[in-house]
Amino acid sequence: MHRRGVGAGAIAKKKLAEAKYKERGTVLAEDQIVQMSKQLETFKSNLEEFASKHKQEIRKSSQFRVQFQEMCATIGVDPLASGKGFWSEMLGVGDFYYELGVQIIEVCLALKHRNGGLITLDELHHRVLKGRGKFAQDVSQDDLVRAIKKLKAMGNGFGMIPVGSSYLVQSVPAELNMDHTVVLQLAEKKGYVSVSEIRESLKWERERACHVLEDLLKEGLAWLDSQASGEPQYWLPALFSELTSRDVTPEEANQMTP
Amino acid sequence: MSFEWPWQYNFPPFFTLQPNVDTRQKQLAAWCSLALSYCRHHKLYTLDVMEAQESPVFNHKNIDRKLSTDAILIVFEELRKKGNLEWLDKNKTRCLVMWRRPEEWGKLIYQWVSKNGMANTVFTLYELANGDDTESEEFHGLEDWMLIRSLQALQMDGKAEVITMDDGKGVKFF
Numbered sequence: 001m002h003r004r005g006v007g008a009g010a011i012a013k014k015k016l017a018e019a020k021y022k023e024r025g026t027v028l029a030e031d032q033i034v035q036m037s038k039q040l041e042t043f044k045s046n047l048e049e050f051a052s053k054h055k056q057e058i059r060k061s062s063q064f065r066v067q068f069q070e071m072c073a074t075i076g077v078d079p080l081a082s083g084k085g086f087w088s089e090m091l092g093v094g095d096f097y098y099e100l101g102v103q104i105i106e107v108c109l110a111l112k113h114r115n116g117g118l119i120t121l122d123e124l125h126h127r128v129l130k131g132r133g134k135f136a137q138d139v140s141q142d143d144l145v146r147a148i149k150k151l152k153a154m155g156n157g158f159g160m161i162p163v164g165s166s167y168l169v170q171s172v173p174a175e176l177n178m179d180h181t182v183v184l185q186l187a188e189k190k191g192y193v194s195v196s197e198i199r200e201s202l203k204w205e206r207e208r209a210c211h212v213l214e215d216l217l218k219e220g221l222a223w224l225d226s227q228a229s230g231e232p233q234y235w236l237p238a239l240f241s242e243l244t245s246r247d248v249t250p251e252e253a254n255q256m257t258p
Numbered sequence: 259m260s261f262e263w264p265w266q267y268n269f270p271p272f273f274t275l276q277p278n279v280d281t282r283q284k285q286l287a288a289w290c291s292l293a294l295s296y297c298r299h300h301k302l303y304t305l306d307v308m309e310a311q312e313s314p315v316f317n318h319k320n321i322d323r324k325l326s327t328d329a330i331l332i333v334f335e336e337l338r339k340k341g342n343l344e345w346l347d348k349n350k351t352r353c354l355v356m357w358r359r360p361e362e363w364g365k366l367i368y369q370w371v372s373k374n375g376m377a378n379t380v381f382t383l384y385e386l387a388n389g390d391d392t393e394s395e396e397f398h399g400l401e402d403w404m405l406i407r408s409l410q411a412l413q414m415d416g417k418a419e420v421i422t423m424d425d426g427k428g429v430k431f432f
Contacts, residue, residue: 113284114265192270217276217277217278217281218278220278220280220281223269223271223272223274223276223281223285224271224274224276224277225270225271225273225274225323226274227270227273227274227322227323227324228270233270233271235269235270235271237269240265240269242265242268242269246265249264
């Protein structure tokens with residue numbers, strides 16, 4: 001008797017079955033793709049609807065912006081990640097922060113002459129609002145912080161130093177290390193600081209304290225007051241509360257070097 | 259109108275000559291500006307260094323800070339370099355402060371003369387600076403030395419001629 005078993009026929013049959021499975025797999029994949037496209041279309045038009053409804057709000061309301069940002073963070077999207085892009089173009093989020101960034105740079109440049117490139121977030125906020133005028137949309141400190149983070153990422157020399165309950169915004173790439181930062185934080189309370197205060201609060205040696213203060217003088221961030229009773233005091237224009245509301249005078253503007 | 263002090267005036271370190279060169283430049287520029295506008299506001303044409311030390315400009319009693327004599331002299335030297343100050347003596351104790359230069363004064367005076375159609379009229383210096391007619395003008399009360407320089411500037415321009423009269427000097431405008 002001639003036995004055939006796993007022979008040519010079986011193989012051929014197997015091959016045919018495999019081919020049919022593959023075809024079916026292709027058909028399946030095609031199905032999926034068609035379905036996914038449809039879903040994407042729906043998603044896109046929903047998003048467009050969302051955008052048109054809320055674009056105004058994004059520009060106008062700082063509260064809405066905060067919530068929007070938080071929502072985006074939850075789904076893993078950064079609307080500010082790229083200048084061009086679905087999110088920023090569709091919703092104008094990028095534009096808003098880009099324009100704010102430009103404003104922040106302008107304010108910092110105008111005052112750099114006075115404060116050496118260091119400004120409190122409060123003062124920055126105050127001046128940005130002033131510059132936007134009565135009919136402008138409101139801008140919160142949260143907005144400023146985000147815009148500054150973006151500027152920092154773009155390498156504009158911006159940085160933020162936590163002091164007290166807020167921040168000092170640095171707009172000039174001065175070489176500030178931990179020691180400088182800590183002294184700035186100490187100075188925030190009264191707007192000035194002295195060698196003994198540093199030694200007392202931070203337990204540093206005299207040399208270290210003097211070195212940091214010298215650096216602050218060199219960077220144009222601090223001025224020396226040698227008529228203070230006891231010992232010299234180092235004052236920071238950025239922390240001088242009287243300056244917050246004082247506009248730049250024409251004379252000051254003339255003195256500014258490009 | 260009361261005098262408006264710049265923000266630096268209330269900033270204690272403003273009265274200490276700054277060790278950092280760049281900061282010092284800014285400081286001196288601000289001091290020059292302040293000194294000139296103070297003199298302009300109070301119509302001061304001469305300054306005595308000793309007196310200046312005690313004037314509110316350089317001695318801010320409220321914050322217990324004053325500019326040292328050395329620093330004042332440095333500020334004055336800056337003003338001299340910019341053409342706004344002239345020493346009256348070798349020892350640098352008194353100086354003339356020109357918060358407005360002679361040419362600028364001359365221009366103001368001539369404007370008044372033209373506006374009132376007073377060309378070809380002769381004025382005594384007294385009439386010009388202290389007469390009733392000029393009471394509302396900025397150059398009213400201008401001290402003689404500055405008045406003469408201003409008129410001399412106009413003379414160079416061919417707009418006036420300083421003449422000597424019996425009891426002093428006068429000027430004719432063209």
